[in-house]
Amino acid sequence: MKTYASTVLITGGTGLIGRSLVRYLNERAYRVHVLTRQPGPYHFDAHLKYFFWDWEKDKIDPKALENVEIIIHLSGANIAEHRWTDNYRRLMYRSRIDSLKFLKKKLIDAKIKPQHFIGASAIGYYGCRTDDLMRYENHPPGNDFLARLTVDWEKTSRSMNEITPVVSVLRFGVVLSPEGGSFPKLYHAVRKFAGAPLGTGRQWFDWIHIDDLINLIFFVIEQKLEGTFNAVAPQPVRNAEFMKIFNTIAGKFSLLPRIPAILLNTLYGEMACLLLEGVPVSAKKITDAGFNFRYHHPAKAIRNLIQKF
Numbered sequence: 158m159k160t161y162a163s164t165v166l167i168t169g170g171t172g173l174i175g176r177s178l179v180r181y182l183n184e185r186a187y188r189v190h191v192l193t194r195q196p197g198p199y200h201f202d203a204h205l206k207y208f209f210w211d212w213e214k215d216k217i218d219p220k221a222l223e224n225v226e227i228i229i230h231l232s233g234a235n236i237a238e239h240r241w242t243d244n245y246r247r248l249m250y251r252s253r254i255d256s257l258k259f260l261k262k263k264l265i266d267a268k269i270k271p272q273h274f275i276g277a278s279a280i281g282y283y284g285c286r287t288d289d290l291m292r293y294e295n296h297p298p299g300n301d302f303l304a305r306l307t308v309d310w311e312k313t314s315r316s317m318n319e320i321t322p323v324v325s326v327l328r329f330g331v332v333l334s335p336e337g338g339s340f341p342k343l344y345h346a347v348r349k350f351a352g353a354p355l356g357t358g359r360q361w362f363d364w365i366h367i368d369d370l371i372n373l374i375f376f377v378i379e380q381k382l383e384g385t386f387n388a389v390a391p392q393p394v395r396n397a398e399f400m401k402i403f404n405t406i407a408g409k410f411s412l413l414p415r416i417p418a419i420l421l422n423t424l425y426g427e428m429a430c431l432l433l434e435g436v437p438v439s440a441k442k443i444t445d446a447g448f449n450f451r452y453h454h455p456a457k458a459i460r461n462l463i464q465k466f
């Protein structure tokens with residue numbers, strides 16, 4: 158008979174990262190509660206439950222909070238799939254920060270004190286720019302929209318220490334998964350002989366394989382690791398190098414020498430900075446804490462992800 162571990166509440170558990178995390182924790186005998194704004198249908202079992210919330214309308218199913226020991230906050234309007242209009246910027250902000258403030262208040266009202274809170278953040282913290290200075294967790298933030306959003310997002314996560322003894326903040330890099338996000342789009346371009354470097358191609362690409370990210374989150378839970386950690390593979394590469402490796406592994410080449418920055422700026426506005434800029438981000442703190450990556454080099458990750466397609 159399985160012995161069940163802690164009860165974990167996941168906001169955004171229906172998203173790209175959340176779906177993998179929910180499967181992983183469920184397989185490892187954690188009781189999982191997912192908070193979602195969508196009616197489903199979902200695959201339920203005795204230890205995996207989906208509960209409705211709508212932080213904008215002050216609604217949450219109180220059963221979602223029962224016996225919760227660990228909270229993982231992943232929810233937020235997608236950053237890379239919508240043009241950053243003023244309205245959308247507000248939604249990106251509120252869906253991460255106000256949603257967490259709402260959850261915190263409901264926990265306080267219900268007198269529930271979880272043991273561990275894990276908040277998602279992003280390497281956008283370091284700012285939308287390109288240079289070769291390695292970024293460690295104690296580096297100051299950038300000063301653009303995404304960096305400022307990330308600073309407030311992290312601040313709200315850290316404020317969870319008023320009700321939780323252990324708070325962890327994870328700055329995710331670009332998550333490579335066969336199920337969505339950037340990898341399927343890149344693979345599509347590569348297959349159409351359009352897998353060209355973006356802009357100058359000199360910007361750093363801080364990636365992480367989805368399996369490593371899920372293992373890393375699990376490591377943080379099991380070790381009760383407190384503090385801020387970059388969640389990126391130990392080997393960042395420049396965009397041009399990444400695309401070269403991708404084309405080689407897929408047995409393709411690009412008919413275009415580059416995708417011009419002006420085109421991406423016109424298509425995506427300020428969001429194009431996600432594609433055109435990047436600094437190198439270090440995984441040293443999490444590896445020093447004892448975490449072992451399975452996918453160090455992009456070639457190994459790309460080979461594995463192509464097989465899963």
Ligand SMILES: NC(=O)c1ccc[n+]([C@@H]2O[C@H](COP(=O)([O-])OP(=O)(O)OC[C@H]3O[C@@H](n4cnc5c(N)ncnc54)[C@H](OP(=O)(O)O)[C@@H]3O)[C@@H](O)[C@H]2O)c1
Nearest residue numbers: 169171172173174193194232233234235252279329331332
């Ligand atoms: N994927 C990456 O490469 C990456 C990189 C860096 C940081 N991150 C961050 O990590 C977190 C999880 O990433 P992900 O890729 O799994 O995101 P995702 O696939 O876009 O899913 C995010 C989840 O957030 C919820 N959500 C969307 N809009 C919302 C809103 N207006 N209010 C409240 N909840 C909303 C949705 O859940 P429901 O519809 O079920 O409510 C959705 O399933 C996000 O905050 C993201 O910014 C991701």
